[in-house]
């Protein structure tokens with residue numbers, strides 16, 4: 059059997075699973091839809107951003123994979139991204155504060171349970187705070203790789219296994235995982251830890267219009 063045929067079958071399976079999660083998310087009050095490709099997700103984000111003036115980026119690699127910045131700028135949007143190069147600490151802080159009241163906040167989720175819960179672990183807390191209250195709309199872009207079976211414990215285990223160590227390495231943190239690739243749950247004693255805040259969105263936060271785009275591709279960590 060050709061690898062392309064295997065890939066097609068795997069895409070079928072993940073597509074079916076994502077459709078099921080979309081229904082679970084909808085019962086929890088989220089708007090949710092499946093995008094077959096990252097290009098489709100990109101078009102959907104641009105569509106959702108039409109009425110927005112300020113766009114906050116929470117630092118997600120999944121969102122970065124969609125290459126949105128130039129298109130949004132060309133459409134006249136103000137981009138609030140504290141990850142842009144050459145910003146001072148004060149400028150980053152100011153951008154993160156403004157993200158909390160932006161028109162559209164873009165993020166991914168560290169993990170998504172098959173029951174439709176969004177699970178995140180954060181260091182500053184700015185990303186998870188903006189996902190809960192403040193922006194006029196939140197859009198989460200989640201690749202199929204974020205989906206876990208086994209509920210919130212499995213989601214937290216996924217973050218410890220993948221997103222935590224790789225993000226600590228990417229951000230140049232002095233954590234055990236950034237050296238070994240393995241989480242040793244350092245949050246209690248290590249000032250450098252990026253795992254300070256854990257959130258579980260079990261239902262759409264009451265005051266926040268919230269769209270989850272489930273992408274049938276692997277995106278981000």
Ligand code: SF4
Pocket residue numbers: 217218222223226233234235236240241242243244245250251252253
């Ligand atoms: S708790 Fe510490 S060791 Fe574990 S992923 Fe987070 S930063 Fe790394």
